[in-house]
């Protein structure tokens with residue numbers, strides 16, 4: 001019976017922050033999302049050297065080796081791809097479930113005590129989901145499609161011991177409950193993978209002490225020497241029950257470190273962990289406020305998180321900030337007394353508005369209209385009349401806090417949309433220097449949004465240390481964005497106008513002599529473990545160095561963007577802690593005509609050449625600091641893309 005037994009994992013020894021807790025674990029099953037079936041290898045997930053021009057219903061491999069390592073693939077998958085009902089948009093969950101059943105010995109395929117091969121299926125809970133008939137319908141329909149595909153494959157010869165419909169449903173629920181996303185090194189989600197109990201028995205916390213990384217392709221051999229440093233714990237049942245109800249725990253975790261194809265997962269500590277302490281990871285985006293996390297965890301896994309962060313009363317500073325909106329001019333007493341009603345309504349509308357603008361950009365790809373919509377809502381908020389459809393005397397306005405999670409989502413999209421606009425412009429008219437300067441404007445603003453995002457996350461990371469992976473990623477993105485800007489051809493527009501720009505041919509000229517970031521960064525690049533994991537020390541070195549540069553370069557980056565002008569500094573948000581946020585001014589964002597001529601020579605500002613040099617230096621610092629944080633949470637192997645290495649000119653390091 002489901003619910004009798006809860007598994008978790010705890011540390012078998014003391015661990016420092018930034019240590020591997022498991023060796024690279026191979027998946028039990030994995031599958032590409034449908035969108036990548038024609039472009040990526042179904043075994044190692046690498047891009048295919050020569051993708052087929054026409055759709056095909058077979059699975060594709062990059063090499064004979066990958067093709068021969070695909071014995072675990074269920075041939076029913078091909079039938080599923082041919083015959084899937086059109087309502088099933090993506091079959092990766094179903095194919096992973098078919099592969100899982102295929103890969104297990106017959107004895108472990110059946111559903112016992114709500115588990116298959118020791119992994120929780122959650123079937124009873126997921127199917128009992130009240131109020132989400134659509135979700136339940138999708139599980140039933142998916143299991144039916146799996147059954148039909150197996151039948152097409154086996155005909156009358158169907159295996160007598162084959163899984164019944166309940167087991168197929170359970171296998172699908174197991175995938176929904178246990179699978180993790182597999183991303184490539186640009187952050188695209190290529191598919192999913194399900195791992196064995198050593199990973200899948202790790203519970204969730206919104207303030208976790210561990211994180212995981214997935215290696216594509218297999219990690220270097222040195223990683224494989226790491227040991228498994230966690231042990232299973234069973235709650236609400238005696239060990240004997242587990243042994244008889246599922247199978248022996250030691251059996252289940254023993255053979256996971258074996259030669260096998262597919263993306264490997266490694267769990268890593270992001271806090272100091274004591275022997276016996278439960279090890280937890282995040283199942284959801286930690287940069288969301290409590291209500292959003294809880295709703296996501298409930299709809300996907302059917303549990304209510306009771307971690308330290310969720311149980312804090314009053315809510316933690318980070319959660320408060322991520323959900324704060326301001327309601328300016330709530331003068332009338334009826335409006336004041338209904339404040340909660342109006343704010344809840346406003347937040348729903350603001351969420352829909354931001355989500356729609358982002359979804360439209362991702363599907364239709366109109367970056368200009370997306371920038372306008374997002375900057376309008378960030379600057380102006382929602383007027384009461386937009387909420388209620390009627391006017392009142394004093395129009396209240398509901399605005400997102402600049403560190404509200406929707407604002408952070410908007411900054412991510414704005415950084416991307418401005419970058420795309422700049423690239424489109426350069427591609428269209430590389431010869432026209434007017435367009436080059438306009439492209440520079442767009443690229444500056446893209447870099448400014450990246451920087452704002454990194455600074456905002458950094459501020460929150462100071463109060464919630466488990467945000468380390470987000471901080472690392474955003475600092476790396478900001479660094480890449482600034483270095484791409486500094487190295488961009490758009491600066492040639494100035495040279496044509498006779499204005500000098502910096503000579504960036506030698507990185508060493510721009511390396512800071514005041515901080516040890518470069519030393520730490522070199523250690524990461526040269527595959528040595530960073531020596532010093534004293535984040536506070538490194539962090540304050542970084543801030544000391546960049547505070548100066550920020551003052552010199554921020555105005556240049558944001559020139560012409562009215563929304564960004566309200567931020568005096570993208571890194572120092574300390575004013576938020578001391579001042580009740582009351583909304584930023586009503587500004588109308590627009591892009592000025594190419595900003596740089598008017599910027600050049602403005603009193604108190606730096607010259608174009610200096611701005612260019614500072615942008616480069618700033619980018620180097622952001623990348624070094626982000627790289628340092630990433631080395632703690634991902635280890636020294638994985639986080640730097642080839643692109644980052646090349647823009648940093650690593651041979652000089």
Ligand SMILES: C[S@@+](CC[C@H](N)C(=O)[O-])C[C@H]1O[C@@H](n2cnc3c(N)ncnc32)[C@H](O)[C@@H]1O
Pocket residue numbers: 005006007008119120122177178200201202203204205301302303304305306
């Ligand atoms: C990947 S499994 C984790 C291992 C699981 N506890 C087990 O017994 O196999 C995910 C499931 O564990 C449970 N779970 C994970 N984290 C939890 C938490 N913080 N509180 C309550 N249940 C949790 C939920 O049932 C969830 O669907």
